Amino acid sequence: MRNIWAIAWKETKTYFASPMAYIVGAVFVGITGFFFVDAISVPFPVASVRGFLDRAVLLVMPVWAPIITMRLLAEEQKLGTLELLMTAPVRDYEIVLGKFLATLFIFLGTLLLTLWFVLLLFFFGDPDPLPLLVAYLGFILYGAAALAVGLLASSLSPNQIVAAAVGFGVLLLLTFMQQAADQVKGAASTILGEVALTGHMDDFLRGILSTKDVGYYVSLVALFLFLTVRLVESRRWR
Amino acid sequence: MPAMIEADNLTKYYGSLLGIQGLSFQMERGEVLGFLGPNGAGKTTAMRILTGFMPPTSGSARIAGYDVNTQSLEARRHIGYLPETVPLYTEMTVTDYLTYMGTLRGMASKQMAHRIAEVIGVCHLEEYRLTYISKLSKGFRQRVGIAQAILHEPDVLILDEPTIGIDPIQVVETRQLIKGLGGNHTVILSSHILPEVSMVCDRVLIIHEGRVVAIDTPANLSAHLRSTQRIEAEVRGPSAEVMPLLRELNGVQDVRRQGDGLVATYVIEARPGADLREPIATLVVQRGWGLLRLQSVEMSLEEIFLRLTTSEEQ
Numbered sequence: 031m032r033n034i035w036a037i038a039w040k041e042t043k044t045y046f047a048s049p050m051a052y053i054v055g056a057v058f059v060g061i062t063g064f065f066f067v068d069a070i071s072v073p074f075p076v077a078s079v080r081g082f083l084d085r086a087v088l089l090v091m092p093v094w095a096p097i098i099t100m101r102l103l104a105e106e107q108k109l110g111t112l113e114l115l116m117t118a119p120v121r122d123y124e125i126v127l128g129k130f131l132a133t134l135f136i137f138l139g140t141l142l143l144t145l146w147f148v149l150l151l152f153f154f155g156d157p158d159p160l161p162l163l164v165a166y167l168g169f170i171l172y173g174a175a176a177l178a179v180g181l182l183a184s185s186l187s188p189n190q191i192v193a194a195a196v197g198f199g200v201l202l203l204l205t206f207m208q209q210a211a212d213q214v215k216g217a218a219s220t221i222l223g224e225v226a227l228t229g230h231m232d233d234f235l236r237g238i239l240s241t242k243d244v245g246y247y248v249s250l251v252a253l254f255l256f257l258t259v260r261l262v263e264s265r266r267w268r
Numbered sequence: 269m270p271a272m273i274e275a276d277n278l279t280k281y282y283g284s285l286l287g288i289q290g291l292s293f294q295m296e297r298g299e300v301l302g303f304l305g306p307n308g309a310g311k312t313t314a315m316r317i318l319t320g321f322m323p324p325t326s327g328s329a330r331i332a333g334y335d336v337n338t339q340s341l342e343a344r345r346h347i348g349y350l351p352e353t354v355p356l357y358t359e360m361t362v363t364d365y366l367t368y369m370g371t372l373r374g375m376a377s378k379q380m381a382h383r384i385a386e387v388i389g390v391c392h393l394e395e396y397r398l399t400y401i402s403k404l405s406k407g408f409r410q411r412v413g414i415a416q417a418i419l420h421e422p423d424v425l426i427l428d429e430p431t432i433g434i435d436p437i438q439v440v441e442t443r444q445l446i447k448g449l450g451g452n453h454t455v456i457l458s459s460h461i462l463p464e465v466s467m468v469c470d471r472v473l474i475i476h477e478g479r480v481v482a483i484d485t486p487a488n489l490s491a492h493l494r495s496t497q498r499i500e501a502e503v504r505g506p507s508a509e510v511m512p513l514l515r516e517l518n519g520v521q522d523v524r525r526q527g528d529g530l531v532a533t534y535v536i537e538a539r540p541g542a543d544l545r546e547p548i549a550t551l552v553v554q555r556g557w558g559l560l561r562l563q564s565v566e567m568s569l570e571e572i573f574l575r576l577t578t579s580e581e582q
């Protein structure tokens with residue numbers, strides 16, 4: 031546990047010490063802010079976060095998540111510091127969990143900035159707080175899954191650009207599966223829809239909390255983190 | 269007392285490419301051993317196995333009694349390691365970096381500040397404790413690397429080419445620093461420079477193309493080199509006749525036979541200087557025996573030595 035915290039804390043500090051953090055954070059808030067304003071600038075605006083969160087899922091996260099994760103394991107391989115980590119009395123899964131926790135901190139930190147929009151909603155409207163919470167919970171779960179995908183991509187090679195591109199590619203694929211599911215019929219549609227990353231967000235955004243959707247994101251995170259640990263381990267065999 | 273490091277028949281293949289083959293040795297507490305060998309000899313491979321970074325293809329090793337493969341985490345607790353590339357997080361300050369490494373090595377936070385001050389003193393980094401590592405020269409980075417390796421006071425220190433690529437004055441300082449570490453730690457360092465290992469190490473293990481060529485004290489190694497020369501001859505012929513005739517050759521000091529039957533290998537110890545390969549060949553051919561192999565064994569060691577001795581001037 032101590033190792034996981036030490037790694038998570040170090041990575042979080044490193045991230046927020048770089049100017050990149052603030053540029054990426056500003057872009058995140060800027061774009062989601064635009065979606066927010068756009069979603070409520072309609073004849074009969076609804077006081078909810080659904081309008082900006084669903085577009086953040088589609089258009090922001092597939093790019094944003096790989097940018098946050100690309101450095102984490104790729105740079106350790108490039109600098110050779112992974113050799114020091116892997117010869118310290120630290121388990122391979124502690125390395126991966128520490129890094130993942132750091133990405134969660136960074137994600138939550140950035141998400142805090144969007145609470146400004148929620149405050150505006152409460153100031154000018156009368157939103158129902160429970161669906162808001164559910165929507166945010168869904169977005170956090172979805173974000174965690176996207177970050178786990180990005181972390182896996184980062185373990186593949188010492189090259190950060192490759193990590194970002196692979197992460198983006200996989201997220202895009204998992205997103206477009208939903209579009210594909212809407213095109214076909216029958217069992218294929220069901221399967222594609224169940225596997226796709228975005229469909230499970232719909233209920234959350236409507237304020238409906240279902241264990242199936244929570245289970246989906248949690249298992250996805252577990253699966254991708256497990257694969258990442260295996261890939262880090264495989265460094266020992268090369 | 270059990271040995272601090274035991275390596276038993278370590279072998280590592282990268283696919284079909286040989287890394288090291290049949291590496292065995294033991295070390296007592298406080299000893300300093302040098303891995304000596306040219307580039308590609310297998311020094312880094314051996315160290316990566318000992319530090320638990322990668323498993324051997326076959327064979328086993330123990331650090332402080334713990335198997336590096338099956339009790340990896342325990343073994344790793346007893347090791348301080350400086351990889352060849354001196355990997356450091358350049359965006360951290362020296363103190364932050366040491367604190368991070370100390371934490372991962374399981375040091376209690378209470379002793380950390382005190383111990384970091386100590387190693388910063390030992391490695392002469394006082395002026396740079398709050399400097400970002402990216403701003404440090406190669407030589408100072410090397411010292412930070414050594415500082416993180418000794419920080420948690422490990423029983424075993426493994427330093428891969430600790431003096432490569434730094435300027436001559438820093439090389440001298442680093443050698444003195446390492447020499448001072450023996451006694452408290454059991455140290456393995458690797459080098460391709462013969463004078464360096466003779467200066468710093470109690471024993472030298474010479475590796476060439478993945479195989480151990482010799483392991484002994486620097487004094488014994490050079491004495492041995494000066495006193496004899498060894499030739500191996502594989503001969504088909506009646507050994508009762510071969511042995512005495514080989515002994516009679518001018519310059520031969522001793523002959524031993526390996527294997528019996530009609531084909532055997534004769535190990536011939538000769539006075540240095542005299543190259544006996546030609547007289548042996550002539551003798552065997554005149555007698556009508558078969559000469560299957562004739563090899564100057566000690567010559568190859570000498571050649572390695574020669575290469576190692578001269579490489580420092582480059």
Ligand SMILES: Nc1ncnc2c1ncn2[C@@H]1O[C@H](COP(=O)(O)OP(=O)(O)O)[C@@H](O)[C@H]1O
Binds near residue numbers: 268285287
């Ligand atoms: N990761 C690797 N993959 C494939 N071959 C390797 C790898 N590391 C080392 N080798 C090979 O193993 C041999 C020994 O290398 P190494 O242990 O690095 O030698 P040294 O440290 O003595 O220079 C060399 O032939 C090298 O090419």
Ligand SMILES: [Mg+2]
Binds near residue numbers: 308311312313352428
């Ligand atoms: Mg090497």
